[in-house]
Every structure is written in structure tokens, then in C-alpha cells.
Amino acid sequence: MKFIEWCGLLQIGHPVIDEQHQTLFKIINQFHQDLEDNKTGKTAVNTLNKLISFAQKHFTDEEKISSDFGFPDENLVEHKKIHEQLVMDIFELHTAVSKASEVDLEEIRTFLTNWIILHVLIEDNKYKAYIFKK
Ligand SMILES: [Fe+2]
Numbered sequence: 001m002k003f004i005e006w007c008g009l010l011q012i013g014h015p016v017i018d019e020q021h022q023t024l025f026k027i028i029n030q031f032h033q034d035l036e037d038n039k040t041g042k043t044a045v046n047t048l049n050k051l052i053s054f055a056q057k058h059f060t061d062e063e064k065i066s067s068d069f070g071f072p073d074e075n076l077v078e079h080k081k082i083h084e085q086l087v088m089d090i091f092e093l094h095t096a097v098s099k100a101s102e103v104d105l106e107e108i109r110t111f112l113t114n115w116i117i118l119h120v121l122i123e124d125n126k127y128k129a130y131i132f133k134k
């Protein structure tokens with residue numbers, strides 16, 4: 001079963017960004033599936049590695065694209081800081097998942113939901129208006 005489902009509400013309106021967000025959702029669903037299948041282990045950690053590297057690429061691309069579309073510097077600085085925090089948070093999850101022999105799936109679900117959905121809905125939504133303007 002899919003853990004998180006993409007929906008139109010999450011659409012930013014920029015093809016590259018929307019596609020990257022959907023890829024992030026896909027990798028997160030895969031990671032969740034890995035955990036459901038065998039709780040911890042190499043496969044889940046590998047998927048988490050994939051998520052971390054793709055997320056870092058996405059954050060860099062998003063910062064550049066939103067800036068190109070006129071998202072003001074002061075907002076961009078704030079957004080970058082939030083991305084840095086997201087990276088630190090996901091590394092923490094990585095450490096926890098790598099070490100643990102058993103994970104609390106419910107806790108991880110809450111973490112991932114906040115990590116991606118709330119970020120896209122609230123923070124990424126802040127530059128959406130600039131994408132529409134052009
Ligand atoms: Fe994003």
C-alpha cells in the first residue's frame with residue numbers, strides 16, 4: 001500500500017519542481033515499503049541514501065529556480081535554512097535506521113509526513129506565486 005499519495009494540492013506549477021516532488025514521494029513510498037517488508041536492513045538504508053541524495057539535488061535546483069523567478073533574497077535565505085534543517089533531520093533518521101534492529105514505523109511515518117508534505121504545502125507554497133507571475 002502506498003504510504004503517501006501525490007495530489008493536485010501539492011502542485012507548484014513548475015514542471016521540473018513538480019516532477020522532482022513526485023520523485024521524492026516515490027522514493028519515500030519505496031522506503032516505507034522497505035521498512036514494512038523487513039523493518040530495517042540494507043535495502044531500506046539504500047533507499048534512504050537515494051532519498052537523501054535526491055533531496056539534496058532537489059533543494060539546490062529549487063533554490064535556483066525560485067530565485068530565477070524572482071523569489072526575494074530574504075525569503076530565499078529563510079527557505080535555504082529550512083532545507084539545511086531538513087537535510088540534518090534526514091541524516092538523523094539515517095543514523096537511527098542504520099543502527100536500529102527494529103524501528104518504530106509509526107514514528108517514521110509522522111516524521112516523513114512532516115518532512116515532505118508539510119514542507120511542500122507550507123514552505124514551497126511561498127514561492128508558488130512567483131512562478132505564476134511569469
Ligand atoms: Fe521542494
Ligand SMILES: [Fe+2]
Nearest residue numbers: 062119123124
Ligand atoms: Fe523547499
